[in-house]
C-alpha cells in the first residue's frame with residue numbers, strides 16, 4: 001500500500017508543475033543560451049565556494065579542505081557539460097543505408113522535459129551536480145531533492161542558480177523522494193543506496209518513468225607483486241578512510257599478492273595510524289550507520305579475522321578511528337556488504353587471478369583500483385565494474401569526459417561525459433526523403449522486377465562474404 005503524505009505531495013507537485021511550465025522556454029534557449037546560464041551558475045558556485053564548503057562541513061561533517069576539493073571536482077564536470085552538450089546531443093546526419101539512399105537521416109538527442117534528481121549526503125554537491133548539470137545542459141528543467149542530512153546545501157545550489165522554476169529544490173525525508181518518483185516527472189536520476197534504489201525503481205515502474213541508478217559499492221583495490229607499495233598503501237588509506245569511508249567508490253577490500261602482503265600491510269597500518277577521527281576525517285554522518293560499521297567489525301572478528309589496527313574500540317560514538325582487518329572470511333559482512341565506514345579488509349592472494357576472481361564475486365560493481373607496474377591495464381580489463389583506475393585511486397571519477405556508473409547492484413546508467421549527457425535525453429531519429437526512390441519498395445505499386453532486385457541485393461551485399 002502506498003501511503004500518501006499530502007503536505008509532502010503538494011510541495012513536490014507545485015515544484016514539478018513550475019518546472020513543467022518552464023521546460024519549453026528552457027529548451028528553446030538552445031545549447032548556447034543554456035550554456036550561458038550554466039556558466040553563470042558555475043561562476044556563482046565558484047564565488048561562493050567558501051560559504052558552500054562551510055555548509056557541507058556543518059551539515060555532513062567532512063573537513064573543509066575535502067569539501068573544497070569536492071566543489072572543485074563538481075565544477076569541472078559542470079564546465080564539461082556546459083561546453084560539450086551541443087557536440088554530444090546536437091543533430092548529426094548519418095548514412096542512409098542501401099535501401100533508403102534517397103533519404104537524409106538525422107539523429108538528435110531531445111530533452112525528456114522535467115527530470116527529478118534525488119541525491120545523497122556523502123558528496124552533496126559533486127554527486128547531484130553530475131545529474132543536474134547534464135539534465136539542464138540537455139534542455140530539461142530539474143526538481144532536485146537533496147538528502148535530509150544536507151538540505152541547506154541543496155537550497156544553496158538552487159539559490160545560486162537563481163530560477164526556481166528551472167532548478168527547483170524540494171527538501172524533506174524519504175517521503176519527499178517517494179513523492180517525486182510519483183509526481184509525473186519524465187525521468188528520475190537517483191544516487192543513493194541500493195536498498196533505496198530498489199524502492200525508487202518500484203515506484204517509477206508504476207508509471208514507466210525511466211530511471212538512472214547510481215547506487216552503492218564495495219570496491220576492491222588489487223596490489224600485484226610488482227606494485228609500488230608506498231603508492232598502493234597511500235591509495236588504500238586515502239581510498240578507505242577519507243570522508244570517514246563514506247564514499248560510494250571507497251576502497252573497502254584489498255587483495256594483495258602474498259609475496260608483498262606483509263610489507264604492504266606494514267605500510268598501510270603505519271599510514272592509517274596517522275589518520276585521526278575528528279582531525280583528518282569527520283564523524284559518521286548518519287547515526288544509524290555506526291551500528292552497521294560496528295556489526296561488520298565484530299562479525300569479522302567473531303569469524304576469525306584480526307584487527308591489526310582499530311577494532312570495536314575504534315567506534316567511539318559517531319567518530320570512528322581507522323580499522324584494518326585481516327584474515328576476514330570472504331562471506332562475512334565486512335567483505336560482502338557496503339560498510340560505509342573507515343575500515344579496510346586486507347587479504348593475501350596467491351596471484352592476480354585469485355584477486356580478480358574475489359573482486360568479481362561481489363554483487364556490486366561500481367569501481368576498482370589496481371596497482372601493478374607491468375600488468376595494471378591487463379588486470380583492469382578483467383574486472384567487472386563501471387570503472388577501474390590503475391596506479392591511482394578513483395582518478396576516473398575526476399575526469400569530466402569519462403562516464404561514471406556501475407554494474408550489478410551498483411546500478412545502471414551513467415553520469416559524466418558524453419554518456420552522462422545522453423542519459424538525460426532521448427535519441428530521436430528523423431528521415432527526410434530528398435527525391436522519390438526509383439525503386440518503390442514500400443508500395444503496393446511495387447513492380448515484380450523490384451522483388452528480383454531485392455534478391456540480388458541480398459546476395460550481393462550479404463551472401464558472398
Ligand code: NAP
Nearest residue numbers: 119120121147148173174177178192193196214215216248
Ligand atoms: P539513501 O539513504 O539511499 O538516500 C538517497 C536519497 O534517496 C536521499 O535523498 C533520500 O532521502 C532519498 N530517499 C529515501 N527514501 C526514498 C524513497 N522511498 N523514494 C525516493 N527517495 C528516497 O542514501 P544515502 O545514505 O543518502 O547515501 C549513501 C549511499 O549512496 C551509499 O550507498 C553510497 O554508496 C551511495 N552513493 C552512490 C554514488 C554513485 O555514484 N554510485 C554516489 C554517492 C553515494 P533522505 O536522505 O531524506 O532519506
